[in-house]
Amino acid sequence: MKRRNLKYRINWQDTWNEMRKERMIKPQISYDADFFKKTAQGFSMRIKFNDYEFGRKTTGILSEILADNFEVLEIGTGPGTLTIPLSKRVKSIVGIEFSKINAKNLKTNLEEDKLDNVEIVNKDWQEVDDDEIKGKFDLVVCSHFLWQVDDVERLLERMENASKKYCAVIQPCGRDEIVKEMFERLTNKKYTGQFEPDADYFAYVILREWGRLVNVRYLDYIHERNLEEEIRYMAGFIGKFMEIDKAVKEMMEKYLLEKKEEAMYREKSSAVVLWWSPDGRRG
Ligand SMILES: C[S@@+](CC[C@H](N)C(=O)[O-])C[C@H]1O[C@@H](n2cnc3c(N)ncnc32)[C@H](O)[C@@H]1O
Numbered sequence: 001m002k003r004r005n006l007k008y009r010i011n012w013q014d015t016w017n018e019m020r021k022e023r024m025i026k027p028q029i030s031y032d033a034d035f036f037k038k039t040a041q042g043f044s045m046r047i048k049f050n051d052y053e054f055g056r057k058t059t060g061i062l063s064e065i066l067a068d069n070f071e072v073l074e075i076g077t078g079p080g081t082l083t084i085p086l087s088k089r090v091k092s093i094v095g096i097e098f099s100k101i102n103a104k105n106l107k108t109n110l111e112e113d114k115l116d117n118v119e120i121v122n123k124d125w126q127e128v129d130d131d132e133i134k135g136k137f138d139l140v141v142c143s144h145f146l147w148q149v150d151d152v153e154r155l156l157e158r159m160e161n162a163s164k165k166y167c168a169v170i171q172p173c174g175r176d177e178i179v180k181e182m183f184e185r186l187t188n189k190k191y192t193g194q195f196e197p198d199a200d201y202f203a204y205v206i207l208r209e210w211g212r213l214v215n216v217r218y219l220d221y222i223h224e225r226n227l228e229e230e231i232r233y234m235a236g237f238i239g240k241f242m243e244i245d246k247a248v249k250e251m252m253e254k255y256l257l258e259k260k261e262e263a264m265y266r267e268k269s270s271a272v273v274l275w276w277s278p279d280g281r282r283g
Pocket residue numbers: 075076077078079080081082096097098099102123124125126142143144145148
């Protein structure tokens with residue numbers, strides 16, 4: 001793919017490396033031995049909220065470019081947040097997912113909706129052979145995946161290599177206030193973006209430097225969690241900075257119950273959809 005040869009480029013790499021170091025720490029959780037299993041299971045349940053609202057709205061935005069005969073490559077499907085609604089709109093999807101439990105949950109979710117046009121590849125994306133996928137797909141997409149790679153520029157390069165028409169990146173925008181409050185309360189540190197999900201602007205800078213004309217759209221969606229799920233959600237972030245043992249878990253529970261008396265915790269969030277054509281065309 002053609003690139004601009006620029007004398008000056010923004011040095012985003014140092015910031016990316018520092019931010020990623022914090023994001024990729026495994027949380028220290030000792031209050032529940034099944035924490036990670038329950039988190040994966042809860043994730044698979046939650047994506048179905050409002051009939052896959054996040055994935056449906058993303059698919060709606062991508063409908064500007066989608067066609068019924070599209071063959072899609074999705075990297076890091078999770079339990080099918082985007083995969084399930086997208087598979088109803090296109091011919092087929094190859095979904096790369098390296099977590100056994102997420103791949104299994106995706107299989108179950110596909111069966112539940114009687115969808116048979118998704119091939120699940122339970123493999124590490126880093127081990128996929130670029131020559132085998134070169135120019136094979138109408139759309140190459142990843143949703144909430146950017147932090148998973150150490151080299152984001154290489155990811156975008158490899159996505160373009162696999163695409164014959166379009167690429168798309170979807171990423172949540174901002175973190176809800178209550179988790180930031182909890183972080184400050186428990187760690188006595190100021191929240192300075194330690195777990196903001198927005199990695200999209202790195203992608204935007206790189207793509208614009210390459211000369212791509214990137215389309216940007218936003219969507220809103222709702223999260224709903226019960227008390228235990230809300231604690232697990234928060235522990236997943238705060239546990240990167242301190243151990244979450246039974247005593248800390250109880251403090252979280254007490255604070256959440258003081259804050260809200262309802263059984264469910266609802267939050268409105270936003271996400272950004274970036275899509276572009278590797279050949280530099282606008283649409
Ligand atoms: C934050 S989740 C996002 C899942 C889903 N796309 C979504 O939008 O909700 C990231 C997913 O990427 C998967 N993943 C991370 N690194 C991967 C890799 N190198 N190869 C394949 N899958 C990977 C994780 O197992 C996880 O399911």
